[in-house]
Amino acid sequence: xxxxxxxxxxxxxxxxxxxxxxxxxxxxxxxxxxxxxxxxxxxxxxxxxxxxxxxxxxxxxxxxxxxxxxxxxxxxxxxxxxxxxxxxxxxxxxxxxxxxxxxxxxxxxxxxxxxxxxxxxxxxxxxxxxxxxxxxxxxxxxxxxxxxxxxxxxxxxxxxxxxxxxxxxxxxxxxxxxxxxxxxxxxxxxxxxxxxxxxxxxxxxxxxxxxxxxxxxxxxxxxxxxxxxxxxxxxxxxxxxxxxxxxxxxxxxxxxxxxxxxxxxxxxxxxxxxxxxxxxxxxxxxxxxxxxxxxxxxxxxxxxxxxxxxxxxxxxxxxxxxxxxxxxxxxxxxxxxxxxxxxxxxxxxxxxxxxxxxxxxxxxxxxxxxxxxxxxxxxxxxxxxxxxxxxxxxxxxxxxxxxxxxxxxxxxx
Numbered sequence: 045x046x047x048x049x050x051x052x053x054x055x056x057x058x059x060x061x062x063x064x065x066x067x068x069x070x071x072x073x074x075x076x077x078x079x080x081x082x083x084x085x086x087x088x089x090x091x092x093x094x095x096x097x098x099x100x101x102x103x104x105x106x107x108x109x110x111x112x113x114x115x116x117x118x119x120x121x122x123x124x125x126x127x128x129x130x131x132x133x134x135x136x137x138x139x140x141x142x143x144x145x146x147x148x149x150x151x152x153x154x155x156x157x158x159x160x161x162x163x164x165x166x167x168x169x170x171x172x173x174x175x176x177x178x179x180x181x182x183x184x185x186x187x188x189x190x191x192x193x194x195x196x197x198x199x200x201x202x203x204x205x206x207x208x209x210x211x212x213x214x215x216x217x218x219x220x221x222x223x224x225x226x227x228x229x230x231x232x233x234x235x236x237x238x239x240x241x242x243x244x245x246x247x248x249x250x251x252x253x254x255x256x257x258x259x260x261x262x263x264x265x266x267x268x269x270x271x272x273x274x275x276x277x278x279x280x281x282x283x284x285x286x287x288x289x290x291x292x293x294x295x296x297x298x299x300x301x302x303x304x305x306x307x308x309x310x311x312x313x314x315x316x317x318x319x320x321x322x323x324x325x326x327x328x329x330x331x332x333x334x335x336x337x338x339x340x341x342x343x344x345x346x347x348x349x350x351x352x353x354x355x356x357x358x359x360x361x362x363x364x365x366x367x368x369x370x371x372x373x374x375x376x377x378x379x380x381x382x383x384x385x386x387x388x389x390x391x392x393x394x395x396x397x398x399x400x401x402x403x404x405x406x407x408x409x410x411x412x413x414x415x416x417x418x419x420x421x422x423x424x425x426x427x428x429x430x431x432x433x434x435x436x437x438x439x440x441x442x443x444x445x446x447x448x449x450x451x452x453x454x455x456x457x
Contacts, residue, residue, distance in 0.1 A: 062091045068328070075294040076318065078302040078325050079106045100333045107329055109299045113166060116193050118156075120172040120212070121200030126228030129277040130200055131169045133285075135161050136309040136365075138373075145171055154178060156189050163362060164307040170194065175208045182208070182215035195296065196222040202229045204261045214267075222295055224273065227258055230283055231276035251283075281311040281454075289315070302326060310365050310446050319364065320443040327439065331432035353431060354395055357438045361391055364446040368392075371449075378453035388452060389445040394438060 069077065069084050077084075083106045090098035117134070121127045128145035132138065139147045145159055154173055161167035172189050180188060191197075197216050199209050205225060216223045233254055238245045251274060258272050271291070273284040280286075289308055296304055305322045308315050361367040365374070366389055375382035386392070 062088055065091060072321070072325065075290075076301075076321055076325075077298055078110060078322055079103075079329070080298045083298075103329050103333050106299070107326070107333070110302050110326075111166075113297075113299045113303070115164075115167045115296070115300050115304055116170060116195055117168070118170045118172055118189070118191075118194040118197045119200060120174060120189075120197060121209070122174045122176055122206070125174075125200045125202045126277055127171060127200050130198070130226065130228060130275075131159055131171055133277045133280055133309070134169055134307075135159060136307075137162060138377075161307050164303045166303050167307050175212050176206070182212040183218075185212065186215055186219065191216070191219060191221065194221065195300065196224065196292070198224050198226055200226045200228055201258075202227070204258055206261075207265060210262065210265050210267055213270075224288065224291070225258070225270055226273045226275055226288065227254065228275055228277060230254055230274045231279055280309060286312055286315065293318075306363050310450055313447050313450065316364070316443055316446045316450070320439060323360070323363070323439055324436070327432060327435050331435075334432070350395065353434055353438070356435055357391065357394060357442075360438050360442045361445075364442045366391055366442055366445040366449060374449060374453055380453055385449060385452070388448050391438065391442045391445045394441060 065084075065087055074081075083102060086102045087099045090096070090102060119127050119131055128147040129139065131145045132141075132147070135144075137144045143159070143162070145157070154177065156173065157171040159169045159171065161169070170189075170193075175182065175185050178185055178188065199205065199213060201209065213223050213225070230251065234247060234250055237250045254274060255272055259269050262269050273288040273291075275283050275285045275288065293301055293305060302322050302325075305318055308319065310316050358367065362370070371382055371385050374380070375385055
């Protein structure tokens with residue numbers, strides 16, 4: 045492995061640095077990038093001029109913005125339309141979990157209620173009173189609920205959208221905010237249709253009828269047909285929920301995209317992969333600022349490093365829902381014994397060793413695999429510190445654990 049571990053800390057040629065940074069971000073789709081193109085150009089500019097510290101400062105500033113950027117999502121709709129269960133679904137909590145939005149409760153409040161995401165501190169969902177419950181025209185309603193605080197609005201209905209909601213959408217657009225129409229409870233509609241017409245039931249035809257029923261409201265009110273997302277709050281991977289999440293991610297600014305992606309429930313392997321790619325970028329950027337040119341002369345891992353790595357590993361396990369608390373919930377929901385779930389995942393046991401040499405051997409094996417799998421990720425002449433390579437290993441492992449759990453339990457939940 046000679047050249048793999050060569051010391052390049054004295055290499056003054058920044059050509060490889062610039063080309064590697066450029067290539068790395070070129071391979072990431074625009075809607076998945078967690079830093080802006082302007083920041084990427086600034087990093088490249090500093091590197092071309094040999095200003096490593098300037099590049100690090102630009103990345104540090106971007107990471108701080110990502111860490112602190114608030115994400116506020118407003119959810120509004122009529123009582124019984126599935127607002128609360130939609131909020132719970134986005135937060136990844138069940139109706140009986142602590143802090144869940146109360147479902148099936150007749151709306152009487154004239155105030156907005158906030159619900160923080162249990163894993164992403166910067167993400168807050170706001171349950172707004174239905175516009176029909178407040179005797180204000182749309183513009184006054186928006187000012188009353190502090191429209192300027194939200195990144196976007198989600199307008200929820202279990203039937204068709206009312207004229208008040210359509211007028212609200214016009215006002216939101218006038219105030220230069222995004223809005224999305226979500227039609228909930230389509231699973232119940234499909235089940236009712238199937239029971240009433242067992243011989244002629246056609247799933248796709250029924251879904252199209254539901255969509256057309258909603259669209260008619262817009263045409264009748266001289267509005268262009270918007271994208272309408274048909275979802276079930278109980279079966280998130282079905283219908284349009286994944287499409288809605290993709291749309292929100294694309295519409296969010298780069299600095300808010302990262303935490304929103306990490307907040308998504310593991311409903312499909314595609315979602316898990318997006319979270320993985322987002323965190324991989326974050327690790328890459330952190331590694332750069334910590335000393336991209338640090339050599340890996342040996343494989344010894346210091347005790348302090350191990351303690352920091354434990355914290356990182358636990359953090360990734362929580363984000364990907366493979367920590368002990370999440371396993372307990374999954375076991376109860378799927379009725380799969382928790383011991384069985386523990387047997388099929390690997391991340392809890394990554395650092396269960398008292399021999400530093402064993403961790404070092406694991407690092408060596410991963411480095412070989414990493415460079416084969418990510419030939420375009422880094423230039424051959426410089427490397428991250430060993431602790432960051434281990435973070436990549438942790439990330440890959442928890443990602444695969446999340447997929448394994450999804451395959452094992454999806455059909456049972």
